[in-house]
Amino acid sequence: MKKTFWRCFVCNDIHYGIKPPEICPTCKVKNAYVEISASEAKTCLAPVPEKEFTKEDFLRAIETLAEGQEFMINPDRARLETLFEGIFNNERNHGLKYCPCRLICKEFEEDLKIVCPCNFLIHETYKGVDKGECWCGMFIKR
C-alpha cells in the first residue's frame, strides 16, 4: 500500500500515511481527513516558519519518545555528545539526521531506515538481547 497525503478539513493538519488518523490529534474532530495531492501538502506546509531544532530539542524529543518504554537514553553523556555531533553533521552535510554508525547507500527508501531515531527494536544488538541497545548504543534497554 502506498503512503499518501491527507489534510484535516477542520484545522488543516497534514498527515502522510496509508490511512489518516481517525481522530485528528490537533482539533479532535472525528473522520476529518481528506486525501490531497503531494503538491497541495507541500503548498500547505511551505509557509510554516523554519525553526532551529537544537541538540537540546533533539534530546528532549528522544527522551519523550523513551518515556514509559522498555528502553531509555544511554546515560553515558560523552557517548551521546559524540553521536549528536555526528547526527547533526550528517543532517547539515547530507540532508537528514543519518545514523553516524552506518552509511547511506543513496536509495531514498533504504536510507530513511537509518534516520535517527531508527527502528532499533529490530536490531540484532537489541531484539532478544538481555542488555540490548541500538546499533550505536544511544538507546539501551532499561
Place this chain on the structure above:
Amino acid sequence: MAKLIMFHGRECPHCRAMMPLVDQLEKEAGIVLEKHEVWHDEKNADLMRSYRPVLTPQCGGQLRVPTFLNTETNAAVCGEIPYEKLKEWALK
C-alpha cells in the same frame, strides 16, 4: 595485492573504540590497514558503497561502521569486536 581496509565514521563511538585495537594490531602484526572515513569524505563513501554487495550480507544487510574488509578474500567483519576476532580476520 590484498588490502586490508577499515571503513569508519568520525563520530561513531564503535569506530573510536576500535582505533586503539587497530593500532595495536598494526604494531603487533607489522601490517597496515587502509583507513577510510566515510561521512566526511564522499570518495571514501563511494568506495564503501562500491563494496555494498560484498559487505551487506556479512553486516546485517546494511553498510555499517566500523567495517573491516579484506579486498582479496572479501572477508568482512563489522562493529565493535574483540581484539582476537580482529586479528583473526586480518591474518586469515
